[in-house]
Amino acid sequence: xxxxxxxxxxxxxxxxxxxxxxxxxxxxxxxxxxxxxxxxxxxxxxxxxxxxxxxxxxxxxxxxxxxxxxxxxxxxxxxxxxxxxxxxxxxxxxxxxxxxxxxxxxxxxxxxxxxxxxxxxxxxxxxxxxxxxxxxxxxxxxxxxxxxxxxxxxxxxxxxxxxxxxxxxxxxxxxxxxxxxxxxxxxxxxxxxxxxxxxxxxxxxxxxxxxxxxxxxxxxxxxxxxxxxxxxxxxxxxxxxxxxxxxxxxxxxxxxxxxxxxxxxxxxxxxxxxxxxxxxxxxxxxxxxxxxxxxxxxxxxxxxxxxxxxxxxxxxxxxxxxxxxxxxxxxxxxxxxxxxxxxxxxxxxxxxxxxxxxxxxxxxxxxxxxxxxxxxxxxxxxxxxxxxxxxxxxxxxxxxxxxxxxxxxxxxxxxxxxxxxxxxxxxxxxxxxxxxxxxxxxxxxxxxxxxxxxxxxxxxxxxxxxxxxxxxxxxxxxxxxxxxxxxxxxxxxxxxxxxxxxxxxxxxxxxxxxxxxxxxxxxxxxxxxxxxxxxxxxxxxxxxxxxxxxxxxxxxxxxxxxxxxxxxxxxxxxxxxxxxxxxxxxxxxxxxxxxxxxxxxxxxxxxxxxxxxxxxxxxxxxxxxxxxxxxxxxxxxxxxxxxxxxxxxxxxxxxxxxxxxxxxxxxxxxxxxxxxxxxxxxxxxxxxxxxxxxxxxxxxxxxxxxxxxxxxx
Numbered sequence: 001x002x003x004x005x006x007x008x009x010x011x012x013x014x015x016x017x018x019x020x021x022x023x024x025x026x027x028x029x030x031x032x033x034x035x036x037x038x039x040x041x042x043x044x045x046x047x048x049x050x051x052x053x054x055x056x057x058x059x060x061x062x063x064x065x066x067x068x069x070x071x072x073x074x075x076x077x078x079x080x081x082x083x084x085x086x087x088x089x090x091x092x093x094x095x096x097x098x099x100x101x102x103x104x105x106x107x108x109x110x111x112x113x114x115x116x117x118x119x120x121x122x123x124x125x126x127x128x129x130x131x132x133x134x135x136x137x138x139x140x141x142x143x144x145x146x147x148x149x150x151x152x153x154x155x156x157x158x159x160x161x162x163x164x165x166x167x168x169x170x171x172x173x174x175x176x177x178x179x180x181x182x183x184x185x186x187x188x189x190x191x192x193x194x195x196x197x198x199x200x201x202x203x204x205x206x207x208x209x210x211x212x213x214x215x216x217x218x219x220x221x222x223x224x225x226x227x228x229x230x231x232x233x234x235x236x237x238x239x240x241x242x243x244x245x246x247x248x249x250x251x252x253x254x255x256x257x258x259x260x261x262x263x264x265x266x267x268x269x270x271x272x273x274x275x276x277x278x279x280x281x282x283x284x285x286x287x288x289x290x291x292x293x294x295x296x297x298x299x300x301x302x303x304x305x306x307x308x309x310x311x312x313x314x315x316x317x318x319x320x321x322x323x324x325x326x327x328x329x330x331x332x333x334x335x336x337x338x339x340x341x342x343x344x345x346x347x348x349x350x351x352x353x354x355x356x357x358x359x360x361x362x363x364x365x366x367x368x369x370x371x372x373x374x375x376x377x378x379x380x381x382x383x384x385x386x387x388x389x390x391x392x393x394x395x396x397x398x399x400x401x402x403x404x405x406x407x408x409x410x411x412x413x414x415x416x417x418x419x420x421x422x423x424x425x426x427x428x429x430x431x432x433x434x435x436x437x438x439x440x441x442x443x444x445x446x447x448x449x450x451x452x453x454x455x456x457x458x459x460x461x462x463x464x465x466x467x468x469x470x471x472x473x474x475x476x477x478x479x480x481x482x483x484x485x486x487x488x489x490x491x492x493x494x495x496x497x498x499x500x501x502x503x504x505x506x507x508x509x510x511x512x513x514x515x516x517x518x519x520x521x522x523x524x525x526x527x528x529x530x531x532x533x534x535x536x537x538x539x540x541x542x543x544x545x546x547x548x549x550x551x552x553x554x555x556x557x558x559x560x561x562x563x564x565x566x567x568x569x570x571x572x573x574x575x576x577x578x579x580x581x582x583x584x585x586x587x588x589x590x591x592x593x594x595x596x597x598x599x600x601x602x603x604x605x606x607x608x609x610x611x612x613x614x615x616x617x618x619x620x621x622x623x624x625x626x627x628x629x630x631x632x633x634x635x636x637x638x639x640x641x642x643x644x645x646x647x648x649x650x651x652x653x654x655x656x657x658x659x660x661x662x663x664x665x666x667x668x669x670x671x672x673x674x675x676x677x678x679x680x681x682x683x684x685x686x687x688x689x690x691x692x693x694x695x696x697x698x699x700x701x702x703x704x705x706x707x708x709x710x711x712x713x
Contacts, residue, residue: 004035004043008068011047019054021061030080034069045133046070052129056170058330059129063122066092084122091123124161131158132170135177145647149708151181166299169329175233190232190239193246201229201253208255208309215276221269222260229253254316261321267292270303273319281307284314294382294390299327384435393430397455400426403438404459411459412466413440427453445470471515472619478514482527489528491535501531579603581638585610588638590691595625603627637687639669640694641713644682647706653682655704665689666697683713 008031015021023031035043050067053059065081066088074086131154138147155178162171180187205227216223230238230252238249257277261269270292277283287306295301303319320328380392383402391405403426404411417424418437430436446466454460486493502513505522516522579595585607587593592608596616605627606613617624646652653673660668667687674681688694694712702710 004038004040005032007040007043007047008032008035011050015051015054015064021054021064023061023065027065027080030077031065031068034072038071048133049126049130052132053126056132056330057125057129057167058326059122059125063088063126066122067126070096088120088122088126091120092126095123095127121165124165125167128158128162128165128167128170128174132174135174135181138177138181147181151178154178155182166296166327167330168300172231172233176231179233179236186236187232190235190246194229194232194235194252197252202227204310204313205253205255208315211280212255212257212276215280216257216273219272219276221273223257223273225255225257227253228256254318256318256320256325258325259319259321263323266321266323270319270321274303274305277305277307277317277319281309281315283307287316296380302328381430381432381434383430383433386435386437388435394455397430398426398453399424399428399430399436399438400450401454401456401459402430402436403440404454404456404462406438408462408466410438410440411462412446413442413444415439415441415444426450471511474518475511475514478516478518481517481524482514485524485528486531491528491531494535497531497534500534501527504530504534579605582606582610584612586638586640588640588688588691588694589629589636590694591629593627593629595627596620597623597625637665637667637689640686640688642684642686642698642701643709643711643713644684644701644707645709646680646682646704647708652680652704652706656682656684656701656707659700659704660684660686660697663697663700665693679708 012021012023012028012031038046046067050064053063053067062082062084065077065085069077069081069085070089070092072089074089077089078086134150135154138150154174159171159174159178162168162174176187209225209227213225235246235249235252239245242248257273259266259269259273284306287304289302289304291300291302291304301320301324304316305319306314306316309315381395381397383391383393385391385406391402393401393405399417400411400414402417403414414426416426416439417428418439419428419434423439446463448467450463451460454463482498483493498513499510502510505513505527507513507516513522517524517527579602581587582596582604587605587607587610593605594608594613595603595605598604603625606616610616644656653671657668657671660666665688668684669687670683670685672683686694686697688697698710698712701707
């Protein structure tokens, strides 16, 4: 594709002239060879993303190379470019794989996406640049359902991410475009109202600014002032909160004073400008925001005040320097420019926290996502350790959050805190400027109630981990105690019998029974007598029953129709046990399976990818037994549940039902539908004979017009 070379050269020339993005001859030759392998439209998309990443975020040549070479093998790229290019390509590849797998951001894919983004901050920024390009091009012929879906995703993930990275200009544009494509009527109404009042607004801003300019010039300050209209999305939010129309919103704009100050004079000159504003217009003391002394964690620095201007209208005034303004527009990327290429520490801490939360085996997916989105926004309190070290925590954080922010061990042993000379409990909510000393005790242990006392995802994750460890330790101690006592009493210890005992005593799980035993909540002598009684009853039943070989047993799930039995091979010669197909994962013929020896129900057959498999293998590896299918699938049907997501259209449900009814050997047992936000989510329970038949019906349902995603529940 030779026409791609001039397109590439023109783009690199623009980037070089405007932003000093330069490549060596060897690198340019590699880029030229690479772009010949992709079609022109794809190259144009990558170039547009590159130009946003450079001009609007402030990224460099490394990022441009990664965007242009994102489909090239990492080994080839590393031979020519620096290793960072290959690392970014790897992160972009992981994100692309997730979207290729399923364009709808379902819970587990969303979690994996966040993990992929959290690996390298530049991957986050490239994905945001790419999303901004997509949103700008969104009205080019796509159908309305696609536009709404992309707009919802943008509002849900990408705009908050841009906000957290300090990319306020991009965040604002993403929010406005999301509103445009998800609620065009409201968007158009606000835009027209803003345009109609523009002359009146411009005149007011000019009258407000003129006397300010005269006094600031008299102080010898170098500056410029501009009026900034609030974003359409911001106005829409105010309309929602205040339950009014556009005419009811009075603070439609803000004044921004931008000083051209030397680094050592920045703060002093900002406060000088503030004093001029406060002398001229009455400030609202409750609306002063000082992000000069302690910047936000994404690097944002500015002074905000709200003053009473002409005609008794409240006006927001923002005061910052040229450097601060660039950081405010380009966020973290601007820090590389001003800090010699070093990443911003607060953002590194944030991404580290994201990784810790999402990688924890004890975190619930939906809860992790909600915590992640909650922590995206930088409403923070600033508190200090006794040595004066600054800690930034989310608004509403408690002494317990603070303890975990210092170290997880200190958090687990926290019994309270001291602020000044006053002792406070672990649930005490912290305020800006508090100097906190954590009080600990070696006997303190986390409890379930702690999860309601903390705000940070780090604290919640560490508390859950500690609770699991306490559970496992207590269960192990309780089991060891019971085995030791049984040995002294000359009783045979039986796992199954102990499970019967636990159930008889009212425990849902054997582990709960062991924990109660370890914690001294049970009478050990009463346990001995009950166990002995169960053992006598069991021996009487075994004497009356004839043994059944495990290899001869095939368990049929209830509600199945069966013309003949398949053979389920359990590779151990166990007797007097039942085999059941586990309800949690509903294995069917053809699935990879394993057996799990349960204490009450014999052996249960699970799918290898059962959601409970990892926990069973980790906690009870000695109960796992190999299992496999044998014979043929014909004649036996298994219940499975499919989850289908699609456009909320009554015709789509009848289309799916009709398709299933026409499929030979497949029966539709139940169907349930839940509609929201223009989409429906359906759960279909089918009877199928094997994984082959399941794959066939899934592929056919996926072809029904309007179906966006289908997966096995």
